Amino acid sequence: MFELRLMAPEDRVDTLCEALDALDALSVSVEDADAQTDAEQALFGEPGMPPPKEGWQRSRVIALFPDEAQAKEASSVLALQDFFEGCEVLGIAQVPEQDWVRLTQSQFAPVEVTPEFWIVPTWHEPPGQAKQVIRLDPGLAFGTGTHPTTRMCLRWIATQGEGALASLRVLDYGCGSGILAIGAAKFGSTDIDAVDIDEAAVSSTVLNAEANGVKLKAGLPEAAKGEYDIVLANILATPLKVLAPLLRSHVKAGGSLVMAGILERQAEELKEAYAPYATLEVSDAEDGWILMTARC
Numbered sequence: 001m002f003e004l005r006l007m008a009p010e011d012r013v014d015t016l017c018e019a020l021d022a023l024d025a026l027s028v029s030v031e032d033a034d035a036q037t038d039a040e041q042a043l044f045g046e047p048g049m050p051p052p053k054e055g056w057q058r059s060r061v062i063a064l065f066p067d068e069a070q071a072k073e074a075s076s077v078l079a080l081q082d083f084f085e086g087c088e089v090l091g092i093a094q095v096p097e098q099d100w101v102r103l104t105q106s107q108f109a110p111v112e113v114t115p116e117f118w119i120v121p122t123w124h125e126p127p128g129q130a131k132q133v134i135r136l137d138p139g140l141a142f143g144t145g146t147h148p149t150t151r152m153c154l155r156w157i158a159t160q161g162e163g164a165l166a167s168l169r170v171l172d173y174g175c176g177s178g179i180l181a182i183g184a185a186k187f188g189s190t191d192i193d194a195v196d197i198d199e200a201a202v203s204s205t206v207l208n209a210e211a212n213g214v215k216l217k218a219g220l221p222e223a224a225k226g227e228y229d230i231v232l233a234n235i236l237a238t239p240l241k242v243l244a245p246l247l248r249s250h251v252k253a254g255g256s257l258v259m260a261g262i263l264e265r266q267a268e269e270l271k272e273a274y275a276p277y278a279t280l281e282v283s284d285a286e287d288g289w290i291l292m293t294a295r296c
């Protein structure tokens with residue numbers, strides 16, 4: 001395959017990508033042309049908020065074509081268009097043959113939750129010291145264990161102890177891949193509801209639970225019914241604040257509310273939002289994220 005590399009100012013990127021698509025590019029990717037330089041302008045938004053602006057000052061647009069002739073033709077056609085003014089062809093180059101499957105898989109190594117509890121992709125052998133293992137491959141839904149918020153929730157489950165959840169009813173609210181619900185099952189729970197607003201997450205949860213040989217019920221949020229001994233919710237601070245009365249209503253008296261997706265600096269606003277319902281405390285922290293829990 002051959003890639004056609006182009007430079008485009010911010011206001012031309014969308015048009016250029018659409019044109020490349022119309023010219024039968026197999027894929028088009030856009031990178032910050034000023035990344036790692038003094039001119040780099042970060043475009044991070046607050047979690048849950050849109051970024052400060054839509055695009056970078058200058059973007060490198062890379063389009064993949066099946067052969068050199070098509071890449072050259074696309075380059076010539078683009079150069080004749082009015083909208084190409086301000087854009088530039090950086091070059092055409094052959095893409096070296098790679099084993100893409102192996103390359104992708106190599107980016108997902110086993111993840112340690114505790115020295116004895118690991119998340120292991122199916123193409124890896126579990127580490128020797130692992131006593132509990134969740135088998136999970138990256139998919140459409142969030143939750144492979146590579147994010148600190150997921151790991152902190154799983155660590156909380158693990159610190160309850162082996163089999164400690166055996167007689168406990170668990171709700172995983174915002175289940176994504178179902179990783180927390182599966183973790184709860186690994187530590188003994190047999191009565192688990194996993195819910196999400198995203199139907200793809202619900203389907204992923206069902207498949208991942210089957211792959212791990214655990215029993216749970218997955219569905220949309222209205223499938224959460226009644227009270228639970230443990231409510232796990234790894235969402236984000238803003239929805240967690242909105243969901244405060246609902247999440248609290250699902251926790252049994254004496255039960256635990258365990259929440260992640262919260263930045264360190266959001267601890268106080270979460271405590272305030274939950275004050276009418278529960279007393280939250282910070283139970284864990286990793287990479288600027290915190291785990292907040294309450295005994296209800």
Ligand SMILES: C[S@@+](CC[C@H](N)C(=O)[O-])C[C@H]1O[C@@H](n2cnc3c(N)ncnc32)[C@H](O)[C@@H]1O
Binds near residue numbers: 141153201221239
């Ligand atoms: C950060 S992911 C967490 C996934 C997984 N539980 C984990 O810990 O890795 C948050 C999930 O919450 C879901 N979600 C967001 N808002 C929600 C809401 N109001 N009700 C239910 N699920 C929600 C999203 O679709 C997403 O799958």
